[in-house]
Amino acid sequence: MSEGVTFEDIVRGRHIVVCCGTGGVGKTTVAAVFAAEGARRGRNAVVVTIDPAKRLANTLGLDALSNTPHEIDRRRWDPSGTAPTGGRLSALMLDTKSTFDHLVATYAADDDQAERILSNRFYRNVSTALSGTQEYMAMEKLYELHEQGGYDLIVVDTPPTRHALDFLDAPRRLTRLLDNRIFRLLMMPTRAYLRVASAAVQRFLRTVSKVVGTEVIDDVVAFFRAFEGMEEGFRNRAASVLALLAEPSSSFVVVSSPRRDAVEEAAFFAERLAESDIPVEGLIVNRVHPAFGDEGVEGLRARAETLAEKRSEAGRAAGDGAAPASRLAELYTNLADFRQVAERERYHMAGVKARAGRAAVAYVPFLSRDVYDFDALAEVARHLFTATATERARAG
Amino acid sequence: MDLARFCSSARVFIVAGKGGVGKTTVTATLAATAAGAGLSVLIVEVEGKSGLAACFGRPPLGYEEAELAPRVRGRTLTPDEALVDYLETHGLRRISKRLVRSGALEVVSSAVPGMKDILVLGKVKALELERAADVIIIDAPAAGHAITFLMSPHGLGDAVRVGPISKQSTDVIEMLSDPARCQVILVTVPEETPVNELVDTAFQLEDRIGVQLGPVVVNACYPEPGVAASVEEVQQLADELGVFVSRREATDLVAAAEFRRERYVLQQQQADRLAARLPLPQVRLPFLFTAELGSPEIDILAATLATQVEALPEPSWGRVTVP
Numbered sequence: 182m183s184e185g186v187t188f189e190d191i192v193r194g195r196h197i198v199v200c201c202g203t204g205g206v207g208k209t210t211v212a213a214v215f216a217a218e219g220a221r222r223g224r225n226a227v228v229v230t231i232d233p234a235k236r237l238a239n240t241l242g243l244d245a246l247s248n249t250p251h252e253i254d255r256r257r258w259d260p261s262g263t264a265p266t267g268g269r270l271s272a273l274m275l276d277t278k279s280t281f282d283h284l285v286a287t288y289a290a291d292d293d294q295a296e297r298i299l300s301n302r303f304y305r306n307v308s309t310a311l312s313g314t315q316e317y318m319a320m321e322k323l324y325e326l327h328e329q330g331g332y333d334l335i336v337v338d339t340p341p342t343r344h345a346l347d348f349l350d351a352p353r354r355l356t357r358l359l360d361n362r363i364f365r366l367l368m369m370p371t372r373a374y375l376r377v378a379s380a381a382v383q384r385f386l387r388t389v390s391k392v393v394g395t396e397v398i399d400d401v402v403a404f405f406r407a408f409e410g411m412e413e414g415f416r417n418r419a420a421s422v423l424a425l426l427a428e429p430s431s432s433f434v435v436v437s438s439p440r441r442d443a444v445e446e447a448a449f450f451a452e453r454l455a456e457s458d459i460p461v462e463g464l465i466v467n468r469v470h471p472a473f474g475d476e477g478v479e480g481l482r483a484r485a486e487t488l489a490e491k492r493s494e495a496g497r498a499a500g501d502g503a504a505p506a507s508r509l510a511e512l513y514t515n516l517a518d519f520r521q522v523a524e525r526e527r528y529h530m531a532g533v534k535a536r537a538g539r540a541a542v543a544y545v546p547f548l549s550r551d552v553y554d555f556d557a558l559a560e561v562a563r564h565l566f567t568a569t570a571t572e573r574a575r576a577g
Numbered sequence: 578m579d580l581a582r583f584c585s586s587a588r589v590f591i592v593a594g595k596g597g598v599g600k601t602t603v604t605a606t607l608a609a610t611a612a613g614a615g616l617s618v619l620i621v622e623v624e625g626k627s628g629l630a631a632c633f634g635r636p637p638l639g640y641e642e643a644e645l646a647p648r649v650r651g652r653t654l655t656p657d658e659a660l661v662d663y664l665e666t667h668g669l670r671r672i673s674k675r676l677v678r679s680g681a682l683e684v685v686s687s688a689v690p691g692m693k694d695i696l697v698l699g700k701v702k703a704l705e706l707e708r709a710a711d712v713i714i715i716d717a718p719a720a721g722h723a724i725t726f727l728m729s730p731h732g733l734g735d736a737v738r739v740g741p742i743s744k745q746s747t748d749v750i751e752m753l754s755d756p757a758r759c760q761v762i763l764v765t766v767p768e769e770t771p772v773n774e775l776v777d778t779a780f781q782l783e784d785r786i787g788v789q790l791g792p793v794v795v796n797a798c799y800p801e802p803g804v805a806a807s808v809e810e811v812q813q814l815a816d817e818l819g820v821f822v823s824r825r826e827a828t829d830l831v832a833a834a835e836f837r838r839e840r841y842v843l844q845q846q847q848a849d850r851l852a853a854r855l856p857l858p859q860v861r862l863p864f865l866f867t868a869e870l871g872s873p874e875i876d877i878l879a880a881t882l883a884t885q886v887e888a889l890p891e892p893s894w895g896r897v898t899v900p
Contacts, residue, residue: 358687519866
């Protein structure tokens, strides 16, 4: 059997880990688990979160959006003091707008250009409201942290969306927008032939300005005028970010639940990455029901039925004979129900595992409470990083 | 509360909730329930590709209405589709496709915050006014987005003070704040974080948007378990009945029963905590152990929903915050 990568390999050796998947599957939790485990192994780890639940945010010391990571007191994530000295853990909650502002300031030719853009109303809308901007800025923040140096492990959460692929597709909305040729043409009024060529666009703009107001169009044109000269810087930056993500030291981990829709999304995602020659290195399925043995569902239901019949016979004969049969029948029905769920979940999980190639796979069971403190994060970690966990997953 | 009255208490129901709680299932269930009460239903999918049609055993929805079940039709209405629709009805049909391809559309719609959302809601309002169905049910974007989605007409700001978009916004705000025209049905599962998020969302919707909240749906609740048993007890039962149960099987029976009981208790705690924090009527839908969710399962859920709605007192809701 060929050796694939393990979660151990990822947390010990990778520089960047990106956690992908649909919303509601536990991505932020998994991202926090990876970072905490990295720190526990003596690495300087940071986790970039997008929209953490309040209690997890509290645990990570995140009470506000920020551009700079906040370091978490060692005693909180390593109370027993057993982690190697180099271990550090930091976290940040992505501030999309200020990350974008910082990018503008970096690529502007001077303060004046930066100011014209930052105060532009169209820019302000795009930097907060355009879908895809958040994904784009999460990757930008990752690149910044990487460039800054100092972090051994950078773990990135991705925005919760219905479709896992939004993470890959959405940023293109921003790049297309910034690259928009039509508006760039409009910015050169002295070239008459261009004006003629864009008559249809002019007509469109006139109609649109009747609908949204001329001020809005003016804002847009002003933005592109101000932005002139920065397109190349942005484009190069975006290319550098993609190159970083394609390096062997970067790892994509897909998080899913056993539900059919989450599993489908995970599979689409893995396939799309594979098309770009980027393998998904890890697959984590959260909230898995226990298997409760391996009896077939039909056999169990048949037993329940037989017992139920016994109950009605006993009932007819009167007396207490009814109760035991009915209790046992109920237990069998319950087991049959959970076996049915388990079978269905394993069927889905086998499907996505098949499309994940040589990825490390782990199944995390339902935990008896929500995961938001370091103890609970450690419990999840036990399902990912121990040798036992790896073998169990390999076996099936 | 009378089922038909409940289903027609608003012309538009917006089903909202965090990702993964079963919004789509609840949308399908609500539709089946309303259809069962004799009403015609139009389901509108705003995010696209939500698997809603699969609940009825049908192929995925498109921009044109398709029949999903007797008295139930469905269609998509994504922000991009709403934008193109708007342009086409305002004399730009011929060039609209080119504008989409060139990206110019994207630029302009980004210029006005929430413009596309306003257009989606505007189209919903148009469907409501033309009485496209007795009941229109919107499968809304996931929680956080649902708020910006519904906030969009309020967020226009100075940029667009006059003109058609502004008028759309005003009309949409009117619809959203009229309980007889529009209600939001929030969905959650009985777990700590989803419950917390639902409560936050509910208060935000009421405070910032002033939309009427209908009953809250708590999805995927385990049915009440029976009495506990130990492995020894199980084997005793087996002996009494003269049947053979291996030790291994007895262990599995007991483990499954214990698991169900533990999770049931946790779930009840969370559902009760939700009721304490949010004074809205609650409907609890069962976790279904069967295979994929399809038409038969939706019918089971619809029957449960109907029973619970009929058990709700009337009038069954007021505001959760003091106006």
